[in-house]
Amino acid sequence: MAFLSFGSKRDKIKKMIEEEKFDEILKMAVKDKKALQALIELLDDSNPGIVGDALLLLSNVLEINPNSTRSHITPELFQKLMALMERKNPYVRENAMLLSYKIIKSFPEVASQHRDWIVEGVRRGLTEGNKDQKGFLLMVIGELGLKELRPMVEELVSVEDKVILPFEGKKWVPLGDIAKEVLEKLS
Structure with missing residues (x-):
């Protein structure tokens, strides 16, 4: 009998990013809040490639299904994105800018809060x-x-x-x- 997963999907999503299974991750993150949360958790990863890919994937999820991301738009996420924009790695910095701007354009009411x-x-x-x-x-x-x-x-x-x-x-x-x-x- 298989055990149900109640924990984070961070490690699974990270492995999928490393294997470049971006389409699968997108499909999963659009429907599954734990997969979406795992992408957000990966913004703290030590590997800038993983962080940049997670930012890009989050941007794509926002484009595909903005409503799925609404509950994840928090002051903490904004603060994290602001910090990522200060990184020296251009892949991380630019994807943090893209995601931030998409959030602001998609949810001006959240930004105004x-x-x-x-x-x-x-x-x-x-x-x-x-x-x-x-x-x-x-x-x-x-x-x-x-x-x-x-x-x-x-x-x-x-x-x-x-x-x-x-x-x-x-x-x-x-x-x-x-x-x-x-x-x-x-x-």
Whole structure:
């Protein structure tokens, strides 16, 4: 008689990622909350390849079935994604940006529930982050209409440093151009 699994599926999902069984993982994570939770748990893995793949898979689950992910969107997940955006590994950093942006676009009501925390995190990132992080955070400001951060956006309008973001039309774009786009959205 087989034993029922009541624990985490983290190890199983990790093995499947290592075996590049991404389609199977997607099918499973869309239907199974434990598989989805396992992907979130893998964001703490020590292997950046596993973390980057888990982020990419979570983005795909969000696209396929946004409702399946709604209950997993927590302040803790946002904080984890913000921390992952600070990683040196570009695969992890860019996939964290992609997932964060998809969450914000898919669930603006959830983002607005956590507005105070998001504003504080964005403010800190605009002060301490590198140019790519600042470019991404500017996009978040525009998407969420964070008008209270307008003075910080205005400070970046003249910055000519080019950023590389994992978004269409946002590769090798001056940071100041992104800031100008955001100011138009905030008007």
